[in-house]
Amino acid sequence: MEDDRGTSVIATAIGEWPSNLEDVLLGTSDPSRIVGLLDGFTRSALASELHSVTFYRRGVGAVFGLLLMDNRRVVVKVHRLDLVREGLDGIRTVQRTLAERGFPAPTPIGSPQAMGHGIVAAEEMLTAGEKVNPHDASVRRVLAAGLFQFVEAATPMLGIVQLPLANPFGLPDDQLWPTPHDLRFDFSLPGAEWIDELAKDARSVLDQGASESMVIGHADWRIENLCMDRSAVVAIFDWDSVCACPEAVLVGAASVHFTTDWSYSSTDPLPSPDESSAFVNEYEEARGRRFASRDRELVDAAQIYRLAYGARCEHSDSLLGVFPDASGESGFAALLRSVTT
Numbered sequence: 001m002e003d004d005r006g007t008s009v010i011a012t013a014i015g016e017w018p019s020n021l022e023d024v025l026l027g028t029s030d031p032s033r034i035v036g037l038l039d040g041f042t043r044s045a046l047a048s049e050l051h052s053v054t055f056y057r058r059g060v061g062a063v064f065g066l067l068l069m070d071n072r073r074v075v076v077k078v079h080r081l082d083l084v085r086e087g088l089d090g091i092r093t094v095q096r097t098l099a100e101r102g103f104p105a106p107t108p109i110g111s112p113q114a115m116g117h118g119i120v121a122a123e124e125m126l127t128a129g130e131k132v133n134p135h136d137a138s139v140r141r142v143l144a145a146g147l148f149q150f151v152e153a154a155t156p157m158l159g160i161v162q163l164p165l166a167n168p169f170g171l172p173d174d175q176l177w178p179t180p181h182d183l184r185f186d187f188s189l190p191g192a193e194w195i196d197e198l199a200k201d202a203r204s205v206l207d208q209g210a211s212e213s214m215v216i217g218h219a220d221w222r223i224e225n226l227c228m229d230r231s232a233v234v235a236i237f238d239w240d241s242v243c244a245c246p247e248a249v250l251v252g253a254a255s256v257h258f259t260t261d262w263s264y265s266s267t268d269p270l271p272s273p274d275e276s277s278a279f280v281n282e283y284e285e286a287r288g289r290r291f292a293s294r295d296r297e298l299v300d301a302a303q304i305y306r307l308a309y310g311a312r313c314e315h316s317d318s319l320l321g322v323f324p325d326a327s328g329e330s331g332f333a334a335l336l337r338s339v340t341t
Helices: 007-016 021-026 031-045 081-100 137-157 193-208 247-255 273-287 293-320 331-340
Strands: 050-058 062-068 073-079 108-115 118-124 214-218 226-228 233-236 242-246
Touching: 007 031, 007 050, 021 031, 021 062, 031 050, 031 062, 031 073, 031 108, 031 118, 073 081, 081 108, 081 118, 081 137, 081 242, 137 214, 137 226, 137 233, 137 247, 137 273, 193 293, 193 331, 214 247, 242 247, 247 273, 247 293, 273 331, 293 331
Parallel strands: none
Antiparallel strands: 050 062, 062 073, 073 118, 108 118, 214 242, 226 233
């Protein structure tokens, strides 16, 4: 069959989700036109013609695995401008610096450029690691220690680079939620008032901690964005999740979704409350000191706010019929109830 340079790969991915991401982000959902946009980018930014698209993943942005004519394998991500804003340069500086120091970060390549209605950036493709079970206690310890190692390596750049703040920091006082990370979610739908009330209470605690010492961390530290062996994290992805926030908030949020991998249905995507507590404890062990009582309050509030956000996403999916089986009896909503009752 004649090589389509990846149009079939793109078409298959587009058909899997009820979202207009490509039209909003790229200005087209035509796979052949998308391939043309990618080819134009690789020629101008990477000095090579596109050979083929090897994978396409869509969510917050549009992520493509590319094979170039010069045999390089790269990953390019088209970012939504409303999410990365002015922070992308700072994020790529952190990423490049850590990669140069031997951290498991894919090295950024070239410079970001406009594409469609978004901005596209490239990085080397990392393929190390293996599929592991994040519910395994030994894997959890590696993930918790890996997050601390990230914080320890990146935080010295705080104040040198401009980075986005983790949610909900930086949001206006009257705005409870950030812009949903996926265009399919509608947070205006009724019936989620109980979720919003819990989130507001958590937000008030988090706002009081806004003056705490900040660190640089990865706000989406979960197994789907990481590759690892049983003893170390060997690749870190989704670098547009790099942000600044209080350390306790970073750890609290990570503790309730570090097991999540939406691409792998064989594994329970959410940790149990006991697993979340163990993650926090193991982060503290890697850190070499316990969080103070005030920090523990921030951990708890960050857990609730993060779970409430996930429950809001589930609520939208349920009402819109995307995942009609989603309900308050399972998933984020059930876990939210368990930690607040």
